Amino acid sequence: MRIVRTVAELRETVGAHRAAGRRIGLVPTMGALHEGHLSLIRAARAGSDVVVVSVFVNPTQFDDPADLAAYPRAEDADVALAASAGADLVFAPEAPELYPSGYATTVTVTGPVTETLEGAERGRGHFDGVATVVAKLLVAVAPDAAWFGAKDAQQVVVVRRVVADLGLPVRIEVGPTVREPDGLAMSSRNVRLSPDDRVRALALSRALRAVQGAADDGADAATARDAGLKELATAGVAPEYLALADPDTLEPVATLDRPALALVAARVGEVRLIDNLLIDPFGAR
Amino acid sequence: MRIVRTVAELRETVGAHRAAGRRIGLVPTMGALHEGHLSLIRAARAGSDVVVVSVFVNPTQFDDPADLAAYPRAEDADVALAASAGADLVFAPEAPELYPSGYATTVTVTGPVTETLEGAERGRGHFDGVATVVAKLLVAVAPDAAWFGAKDAQQVVVVRRVVADLGLPVRIEVGPTVREPDGLAMSSRNVRLSPDDRVRALALSRALRAVQGAADDGADAATARDAGLKELATAGVAPEYLALADPDTLEPVATLDRPALALVAARVGEVRLIDNLLIDPFGAR
Structure with a gap:
């Protein structure tokens, strides 16, 4: 299992696989991996030759700094879990690698898709952050397919919209919500x-x-x-x-x-x- | 000289060149080509194996519908001029090809770069339109390098910002303003x-x-x-x-x-x- 910290190294590594004709799968995560993520990694494993798992707690999608600070982080465990589910490479950048000095660009999806439900509760900045980081990850990895969980239903709609509207050449796959035996959705x-x-x-x-x-x-x-x-x-x-x-x-x-x-x-x-x-x-x- | 109308055909054509190891150059234009554009196409020709010229009067960057309506269009002449300067392929989509039904995504650059000068005079929607269409063209063509004219100085700054911030793997080249003998900048x-x-x-x-x-x-x-x-x-x-x-x-x-x-x-x-x-x-x- 290889851990990559920079977009340059990621491009070089993934690019070599792509040049060899291998299908690249991406599972974007914010880490703290649970069975829901692992089911997506296994699906990506089944549908790709090379599986990249990104682990990045994206600051721009948190409306509440306290929520960002409290978000669980456990990289060593994440790397081991990702490997066990079949990941080949973990992309775990520090924030400045994705948001360099002078950063000023946002990918925004307008309309009911982002203004209702989570958008209304968390503020529209939440989905701006999601759309921006997903666009950046899809550009950086340039996967053939990327896997998202159905639990974040509105995120899936937003991601599909970004991919269609920017014409990103990637297939979006959605894995079912994984639940604890008593019904609680994994999170x-x-x-x-x-x-x-x-x-x-x-x-x-x-x-x-x-x-x-x-x-x-x-x-x-x-x-x-x-x-x-x-x-x-x-x-x-x-x-x-x-x-x-x-x-x-x-x-x-x-x-x-x-x-x-x-x-x-x-x-x-x-x-x-x-x-x-x-x-x-x-x-x- | 090949004229391509769809992103799918563009990807297939350019992808075949890329797979053969050829360097792709892009010159984005709104058509009505003049010597300024042609100098960019010649520079792209010198620096690339395959030169794509896009011809698209981007509706989202016009604040004023009358200005959009009055913008000159001359596709047959443009194709001939592009060919004479060394273009291999003209990408000339209709608007719905780049802005499909339900389109809701905008690439926005915030801050002084877009709020002053042209941004202040034309409204901030102008550079949102520029940033969005350039991001889409760079994603669609995935060139090694893209050429822009120094005459649109603020556009160059915005494009550099989008490329850096989204991590688009393209080199931005800037060609000097071409002037009429009496000094008028070509436009x-x-x-x-x-x-x-x-x-x-x-x-x-x-x-x-x-x-x-x-x-x-x-x-x-x-x-x-x-x-x-x-x-x-x-x-x-x-x-x-x-x-x-x-x-x-x-x-x-x-x-x-x-x-x-x-x-x-x-x-x-x-x-x-x-x-x-x-x-x-x-x-x-």
Whole structure:
């Protein structure tokens, strides 16, 4: 397993593989790898000849400096885990390598995709930061494909938009959300939950399943959402949002006459968590 | 000479050259080619194995729809001229090829580089449009080097910033401003000048030479600028700006103790013109 710190070395290494006709796969991460990341690395391994995992806690996508400071960092463990899942190379730059002196360029996606849900709660700077760093990583690695997790549903929509709009020659692959046995969506932030909050955090996935259950029973969108809100209230969790949205555009869905994404965000104790579930009112699950 | 309309065909064609180890050069233009463009194409020819000239009147960098509508278009002549200067391929997409349905992504450079001079006069959307289309063209062609004209001095600074900040693997080359025998900087807009305005337009280059002459005589920055303003006033040309700025950052230069860029913009009749000259207070000219 090779660890690379600079874009120049990354280009040289990956470029040699590309020149040899090998397919390059990228899994961008902020480190603190968990089973969700590892499932993406395994998928990239299956679909590529060379797997690059980037580990970079991107400062520009944090609206809250305290959240950035508290974000877990564990590079040695990350490198070992990435290797175990099949990564060939870890790209772990320091911030000035990606944001040099005088840095002044931002990639921005406008419209409902970035203004609702996470964009509304975290401020529009969040997705500017995501779009910018993903564009930079895709330019630096120039992979054939890049893997993202479905848990960050809105990030996936934003990344697809950036790739389409800038014409970046990469295939975007999405891996399913990986959950703990009790249903909690895996997240690097989960380690910061107190034991009590770890239990309360289950309300998010329970709420999404309640929305799904109500939709299965033929409920309309508002009623299905109320079923989810009730689960959150019972656990004493106040959501930042619980929404039904179009999976491609994230525009609000008022009628459950087609598949919709149920998305939830809530602060549990000190920790902000998100989760989502695709609700198919006609599908067999 | 091959004309390509789609990014897919462009990638296939250029990719085959790149795979054969050929160096790719790009000259981005908005068409209406004149000797300034041709000098860039010749420079690209000398420094590359394959020369791509893009011809695209980029709608997003026009603040004024009337200016966009009036911008000269002459594709057949452009293709012939590009070929005569050594281009191998003209990339001439329609707007929807670069700005597909649902397009929502902008590359933005913030700070004095885009907020002063042209940015202040044309609105910040101008350089957002420039930065976005240049990023897209550089991603689509993936050239080893791209050539830009010194006449669009602020554009060069913005493009250098985008390339550095996004880490685009391309060398930016700048070709000198090409002038008519009487000093007028070549511009696609010059054809729109009436005969009288064509004479008045000479005030821009005369003003820059007056700044230079004053600096040669040891004048301070304000006095040198006044010498330029006097030339404009004599010709009845009201400048949008006549400024002395740092060549790299475009921040205002108050003291002529180092090389400075003198930049001027003015509307002559219906036509907006710009010009610039590097003032070296210690240089021999």
